[in-house]
Amino acid sequence: QRELNRKRAHEVCYTADGARIEVFANLGKVEDAAFALSEGAEGCGLLRTEFLYLGRSSAPTEDQQYMQYQAIADALQGRPVIIRTLDAGGDKPLTYFPIAEEENPALGVRGVRATLQQPDLLRTQLRAILRVRPYGVAKVMVPMVTSIDELRAVKAMIEEESKALGRDEPIEVGAMIEVPAAALTARQLSEEAAFFSIGTNDLTQYGLAMDRGNPALAPSIDALHPGVLRLIEQVAAGAAEKERTVAVCGGAASDVAAVPFLIGLGVTELSATPAVIADVKALIRTLNLADCRALAQAAVTAQTSKDVRRLASETGA
Ligand code: PEP
Ligand code: MG
Secondary structure: OHHHHHHOOOOOOOOOOOOOOOOEEEEOOOOOOHHHHHOOOOEEEEOOHHHOOOOOOOOOHHHHHHHHHHHHHOOOOOOOEEEEEEOOOOOEOOOOOOOOOOOEEEEEOOOHHHHOOHHHHHHHHHHHHOOOOOOOOOOEEOOOOOOOOHHHHHHHHHHHHHHHHOOOOOEEEEEOOOOOHHHHHHHHHHOOOOEEEEEEHHHHHHHHOOOOOHHHOOOEEEEEEEEEEHHHHHHHHHHOOOOEOOOOOOOHOOOOOOOOHHHHHHOOEEEEEEHHHHHHHHHHHOOHHHHHHHHHHHHHHOOHHHHHHHHHOOOOO
């Protein structure tokens, strides 16, 4: 089946009733880009830039970063590359990044909260991203956004660095939705965010108050909990007025059982692990948007994530 699915992996993807769903790849290093392309990725929906920063004693320079970003953009041959600014802190500590000892790192100085406290480090990364050519392929994505002020602060830095670099074209800046309060205020965030990408790993962790790394909770932590699905529904509702794209780049986008629900909730872009892209695209081609919407409505009123998963298997989705 997988080989069969790969045959059509390079075609653009529509549901059976004609809704366009874009399928991108999550990447964590340069070498993955060519493979993702061969699997049918339409671009990179999440570049986890931590790979540049982890396992070294000092931060990578602007040139070092630029070369890696440009190599990925080149490998993707003009397709979009959504570059997430450094998402350190929490489960991803860095030795040269002075975050004070914290009792609750997952609720601490992480993601954009951390990089806003290290403005030089963030500006260096933003400059490297702004240099990627051709202009328009690279986009900036901000992790762990909680408040619109954070987006404004990053965008102000981007504006200054763009001017300094003599770049006159704007770059798109989107927000990751990983914090329940951000999901619930997506409408407000849409004033500053050019697009949304839901990080279901963290949105589930914070929505369910369950540590994503705790093996004792692994059987219960599920993005298909009706409460998490409600949060996703709120993101789509908040994005509608300004017609912001709603993507999912967390693990749910790589889970074929979750995909019909995401699409039914209004998600139009999935960023998945490269190895599953062909299967995700094949599944989408069998779905009807109207059925997905009905399924999603049943899911948000279901009692448990197990019930939601049962709904998925009953409908054969
Ligand atoms: C997420 O939280 O869903 C996400 C995509 O980011 P990460 O897994 O890198 O925290
Ligand atoms: Mg995350």
